[in-house]
Amino acid sequence: MQQQEGRRPMTQPSASPVLRARDWLFRDRRTGAITVAQWPNLPLWLFFGLMLAAWLARGAEPAATWLSLAADVALGWWAIDELVRGVNPWRQLLGLATLIGLATLIALRSGG
Template identity: 45%
Template sequence: MMSQFLQWFFRSRTTGEITIAQAPNLVLWVVIVAGALRWVWPSPGTVASALDIVFRGGLVVWALDEIFRGVNPWRRCLGAGVLIYELATML
C-alpha cells in the first residue's frame, strides 16, 4: 500500500520515471545567479535590493510553475511549500 502511494507520488506523469529532482529551468537559474550575486554583494543598497527582488520574485514564479505544471505530486508539493515559505517571509 505504501509502495503504491510512493510510486504515485514520485512517478513522472510525462515520462513514467521516478522524478525527485530535475535540472534547473531558466527561472531557477536566474534565482541561483541572483542568490549567488547577493551572497557576493552583501552590502545594503540599490543593487542588493534589486537582487533580493529578483531572487524572491523568481522563487515565487518557479513555485507557481511547479504547482501548475509539476511532473508529479511531489514536485507540486515542493512548489507549494516554497510558495508558502516565500509568502510567509514576505509578510
C-alpha cells in the same frame, strides 16, 4: 535526480500500499519514471545567480535589495510553475511549500 526506468506502468493495485503511495507521489505522469528532483530550469538558475549577486553586493544598497527582490520573483516563478505543471504530486507539493515559505519570508522581512 530523475530515475530513468523507461515507460513503466503504475504499480499493480495488488501491490503494497507503500509501493502504490510511492508511485502516486513520485512517478512522472508522462514518462512513468520516478522523479524526485530535476536539473534546474531557467527560473531556478536565475534565482541562484541573483542570490549570489545579492550576496556579493551586500552592503551596497539599493543594488543588494533589488537583486534580492529579483531573486524572490525568480523563485516565485519557479514555485508557481511547479505547482501548475509539476510532473507528479511531489513536485507540485514542492512548489506549494516553496510559495508558502517565500510568502512567509517576505512577510517577515516587511515586518508584518
